[in-house]
Amino acid sequence: MAGGQVTSAEFSGKHITVAGLGVSGVSAARALAGLGARVTVVDGGDNEALRERAEELRAAGVAVRLADAATLPEGTDLVVTSPGWKPDSPLFAAAAEAGAPVIGDVELAWRLRGPDAAPWLAVTGTNGKTTTVQMLASILRAAGLRTAAVGNIGTPIVDIVLEGGAYDVLAVELSSYQLHWAPSVRAHSAAVLNLAPDHLDWHGSMAAYATDKGRIYEGNQVACVYNAADNRTEHLVREADVEEGCRAIGFTLGPPGLSMLGVVDGILVDRAFVADRQKNAQELAEVSDIEPAAPHNIANALAAAALARAFGVEPKAVREGLRAFRPDAHRIAHVADVDGVAYVDDSKATNTHAAQASLAAYDRVVWIAGGLAKGATFDELVASAAQRLRGVVLIGADRALIAEALARHAPDVPVVDLDRTDTGAMTAAVLQAARLAGPGDTVLLAPACASMDMFVNYNKRGEAFAEAVRALAGPERGRGTDQ
Template sequence: MVADLDRLNGWRADWRGLRVGVLGAAVVGFAAADTLAELGCEVLVVAERATDERTALLDVIGVRLELGDAGAQRDALSAFEPDLVVVSPGYHPDVPALVWAAERGVPVLGDVELAWRLRDKQGEPARWITITGTNGKTTTTQLTTAMLQAGGLRARACGNIGSPVLDAIREPDGWDVLVVELSSYQLHWMEQVSPVASACLNIADDHLDWHGGPEAYRAAKGRVYERTQVACVYNVEDPVTEQLVRDADVVEGCRAIGFTRGVPGVGDVGIVEEVLVDRAFIAQRLTSAQELTTLPALDAAGLSAPHVVADVLAAAALARAVDVPAASIRDALTAFRLDAHRIAPVALQGDVRWVDDSKATNPHAAAASLGSFERVVWIAGGLTKGVDVAPLVEAAAPRLAGVVLIGVDQADFAAALARHAPDVPVAAVPPVDTDRVMPLAVDAARALAGPGDVVLLAPAAASMDQFTDYADRGRRFAAAVRDALGPDA
């Protein structure tokens, strides 16, 4: 039997006895399996690996688990003969299990799409705000959530930010608004989600190895705007995001709202003489603007880096779309603090600043980080994921005092530096054990840095070649800096 998705559109639909295969046993896969088991489905999870804890929990809730490589997962799914498949983010559509499902007409849902269908579990469903972009998603999601909460709404950040949407929709007290961060992987599988407001913050080449090319990546990002009800928020400084809004099929009456670090046009949010203003959600927007906060206030809160200011503007537009007062936005920004590893100060010694932006895992994010400082000793490298780093190096060259290369894809950076910044001194950390990477990088950076320089970890690459994740990379950098500079730094 193949699942009738038109019938399976609500928590109170008859899910009992449905045979569902779940791909993946990490955080999202477990949340999907747990949800489906609660609905009374017969569930099989297939994955390459699973922690001992999740293996035990799946057994407790009565869910079968089959571990193996891609071929073994397909075979296990085939033998199970599911009516429906639910896929974790990151599974490419051409993995054997999903090819098998497509050949047999078995419907496939992503975890976010499943959560949308089940969002009525606690009664009146929460409104959704959806956020994507190559960079800034997490910060904007957190900012938006803080603004909504300051405005008196029960708001919850979830999705790609680390907490599955399926967990959020099942929490007992329910929510007024869910602020859902979405990766391009999750957007690929979305079909019915209809947010009250949505945003694509920016577009730069990333995850091309997964999507197969820039056009497919942009198309996936553009799905965030589909079926939006009130406001599609786009980046005036990134014309691609505006085009994605123009191409989207939205609910009648939905408005396009731009955010810009320049002077806003009518219908936008932006900046006038160091004042962040709203010219979109006020009745007198043709002739007036409403103050939201000021650049000095953002500086006092550690939010003055140019790319963070853009995130603040996007979040403010999303919050205003659900009627959050300007005063609440100002209050939220006063109390807000950035997460670790996002342009985080580490140390100051001898007029040299050390900054951790390990979260800059692609060239677009690194460009924003590099643009925040005038003269930089740049620690870069890792897994480039098929993205060309040459345009980043060319743009950054005038502000580079030196470069320290780490990671497996150093050759890409070295070639670009030789071409676009031949006079900039470059040091390369050789292949060594993880524990030695950052101490060697810090020593090399100290030798290159002079008074007034910023030593900036903004790798423009993923971390998994040498570290557990970007947070592990950032923690090791900060520890190595403290060890090298001593307790007074």
């Protein structure tokens, strides 16, 4: 609690139950205990890793209950939930019956902000959140500002807030889960990058999912940034209750209209934060400054630039920040070129919207897809990509759903259906893709599905793909690859 800026009056002496023993739950428990609350952490799991965390918290005076996520500890005044817990969890029903409010870790962080707290520049969307927040943080650093990328990324936001006045501004990634439990958050400026069906099993409907995403605009002070190519994001701006004078700022991959950022002849330009925007536009950067320069990543850069400009960042810092930024692994990462074929790892494309954006970045694709569909359908995705597909290799538990969509919308595209879900299936998939691909094609891992049927996470899936590609390339041809 550097700087002593956090007050404990709201929490001191209260019995607070923390739901979940993950990273955010541990962070919340430690913070609340340090503020004088009586804290109990509950988690439905019981394994060695959880037991180790439990012992560490118990040493700090926190009670921990494992293997029971449904029973509310007696006398609970408030529940602080980790993001993934569903709203219909029995614990929350018990909290409602007991009159104990439920908030999330982001809401807790907001309430813990001191008088010198850094403003929040917030980002949400179905896809691109992490990349955009990291781009934004890079731009803010290039402007000489003390900042951190926080929220649904990196260091828990509660830990950052407790550092008091250590930052000038925060780049905050917020998931729909976090926004659901964060009614009080009021950002300086915020962006919704895109909206597509995702996590509907958690939210219950697309309308509920969109409503939770739209919470990010509530109370915005300077700018609500929306995607001009996705009218659902603009609708959320129109529905938001913002501070007087807050502006709607669009971004587009084409020439920008008034109060928008866009692209003209390979140049990112600003017609929102300039004098006499009826006639003038400010050059910010070149498309070539963005890596990779795929269409959806250019959109991410425009959104990051819009938030930075809303905070008063000069054009030079936007360019320098975008040039300095490098994406995380497994996000459209070029692995190697083998016999004139490019092999690209976008294992992070875990839903149809992300895969659609990834496929749109290449003209001729041999597509490796499949995994856990999470209730998704694939007709729109396949129909949009059909003309680009040179072949498809399917893996994973729900590959039949993609195969059926391919039969309906791309019946002439060769499809290899690998009837296996072991981790070695990725090596077989790469070999099959190599047989389907020719010079000038791109073999693209963009699964459109979650990975847990075959891999621990999407990172492991991407690593398996890269390893298989390097084996295909051989020791000589595999040198000089990007991963």
